Every structure is written in structure tokens, then in C-alpha cells.
Amino acid sequence: MTAHSTSSAATRPTSLLVWGCLLAVYLVWGSTYFVIKVAIGSMPPVGMLGLRFLLAGAVLYGVLRLRGVASPSPQGWRWSAVIGVLLLLGGTGLVALAERQASSSVAAMMLAVSPLFAALFGRIWGEKTGGREWLGIGLGLVGLALLNLSELHATPLAAALLVMAPLCWTFGSQWSRHLPMPSGLMNSAAQMLTGGAVMLLLSALMGERWQVPSAASAWSFVYLIVFGSLLAYSAYTYLVLHTRPALATSYAYVNPLVAVLLGVGLGGEHLRPLGWLALAIIVGGVGLMTWPRRRPAPEALDAA
Template structure:
């Protein structure tokens, strides 16, 4: 990060932009249902395509592994996960909608351990436990505040 301050600034700016966009999307006239998610993803893809052309990105023939990765991200990362996220943004409180940020690393580590043959030490398992506990606390049902004893304004303090 010391070598590229612009990259460091972008790392700070990216989650702020994501939060702003997520909250702003509640007030935009998007198509209902999955078409709203599709409109957002197509717009984002178009902007990234334009930026790649403007920045002179090199396009080459993709490998089989990269095509499989693209298929996985298209189905699970976009169609399922992003659509579920947009549903949560529209129908739940922000703390619950953004809990994906805590769940995603757990899923990534589980996939790495289960499918990628990665090893996780005791500290890593403890960290996953802390993350899952935090997610559990966020999604725990909230109770409505209970009212105190009813008082009759007609009865004075001296009665």
C-alpha cells in the first residue's frame, strides 16, 4: 500500500461506495424482482467494460479454469447471492442486509479447506467462531421494548 497510495485510497473508497449505492438503491425506480438486480449488474458490467477499454486492458483467450470460475461467479456470486442481497436491502434492516460481509469470508475459507486442500490453524478456527458469533448476534430476533406500568394521570402524587 505504501507503493501505491491511489490503490490504498481505492480500498477505503470501495466499501463506502458500496454502502452508498446499496442505500441509494432503496430510493431508485428499479424494475421489480430479479429484473432490478439484473439492471444493476448489467449497468455495472457495462461500466467496467468501458473502463477496461479506456484503460487499455489486454484481452486474451480465457483458460478452461477461468471459464469455470466465471460460471461459478455468474451463478452463485451474481444470480443467487446478489439477488438475495438486494432482497435483504429492500426488506430488512441494514445490519442484517450487510451481514453478508461477515458470512462471505467464512464461506470462502470453508471452500478453501473443503475443496482446495487448504489448512487452517487454531487461530483461524477461533476467528471463524468469532465471526459466526457476530453474525448470530446480528440476526438474533429483536424484542419490542416492553412498556412500563401504566399510570393514570387523574391520580396525583399525593393520592
């Protein structure tokens, strides 16, 4: 599925809506790395995420059906399951598993390679990435390298999981643009329902054990459902379908900044001067990628 380019202005994504969605994925998803770390303190990683997405998907699906939105077709459910597994299990699930042996800040830093993967996968389907976007991606990777030199503290297994996660996430995101997916928010609901169900099944097969969660884990779980899934995941789904790949995945460069600030402010983590320099370079890379290609107008953020 490609962004709209020939329909009326009413079908075009407005700048206000696009930037609102970007703000949601920038700030909310930046906080979820720290919140996931807290949640898995007394909850099983895969099972917690599976239940999170299943509940969020059920709420969103129920609201949409009450408003008269049609249920996905059998084909829509099948493709939603495929993309849901890639994004939710392959992306978020691997991050949660890695955070057992890595800090939340490191997890967010490693995922800053997502825009590069998105640009590379986008070329498979003939999508072009502009020169300024490539420069922004390059700056982001330089910042990531500096962060890793100064701050990376993770086991080899955790590091491998944190490389596999953005591969699954960005491939699934780009592939979904060219599949017969459900439309609108029903797309998010179907992905969360199917992906969450698969994750709960996998949790049972892995033998994950449940216990009464701590208050901190319970509140973190609620936050992940409401803000991380219902708000931010729906916003990201919209961005994938209506903006160019580099912009839709630019959250991966802002999330480390939010994650580090939360880790320093709430988690007692410390960032050395080289780390702050790296974050400044990352923010600069985001600025290059998100700068409109044309004169400021509603169409400026539309997909090429």
C-alpha cells in the same frame, strides 16, 4: 425506498424467503472470492466482471420481459446505472483488482466491515440500529482485527482497495433504498446491465488484454454468472429492500468463513489457531445481528 410496514401480509417478506436469500448470499458469495481468484488467473479483472454482469443482466432482463415485466423508465435506468457502478465497479471490481495482490481469504476478511458501514450510512436516512446489532457488529470487528493480526498478507494498495470496496458497496446499497429504482428482479437486471457495460468500457480504457482463458477460469466465469450474479445478487437486492441494514449486510461476516474453508480445502491456504478463534467470534456476531427483534414470526425479519 423503505421496507413495507403498513400493507397486507402478502406484501411482507416471509421468514422462509428472507432466510433463503440469506443462505444464498452467505454461501454463494462466500465462494465467489475464491472463484474470482481462479477466474482472473487468465482473464482481465475488470473486463471479466463487466462481461459477467452484462451477460447475467441480459439473461435476467430477457426472461423478465418475456414474462411481461415492464422495462424500467428512463429515470429507473439512470439510477440503476448509478447504483450499479457503485456496487459492481466500486464494490466487486475493486475486490477483483485487489485479489491480484491478496488472497481470496484476506479479501473476504477485510470486507467484514460492511455491516458497520451499512449501519453508519443507514443513520443518514434516519434508520436505527439496535443495541444487540451494534454488539454483533462490534464482535465482528474484533474478529476481523484478530484475523488481520494473524492472517493479513496483502500489499498496501490491495489493502486500500479492500477498504474502499465496502464503502462503495454499502453506500450504494443504502442509497438505493431511497431512490426510484425499478421494482422486483428488474432492479437487479438493470443494475447488472448498466454496471456491466460501464465496467467493460473502463476495461477497454485501461487497456486490459484478453486471451483464451484456461478451463478453470472459464468454468469459474460460468459459476460467477449463474450463481454469483443471477442467484445471489438478486437475493441481495431483495434483502436490501426488505430487511434492516445490519441483517442485509451480515453476509460479510459469514463470507470469510466460507472463503477460508474453500481456501484451506481447495487452494492450499493455511489458517492458524488465532484465525479460527477469530472466525468463531465473527459467527457469534452474525448470530446477534440476525436474531429476531421480536417473537419468531414472519414480521420478525421485516425492516424496522
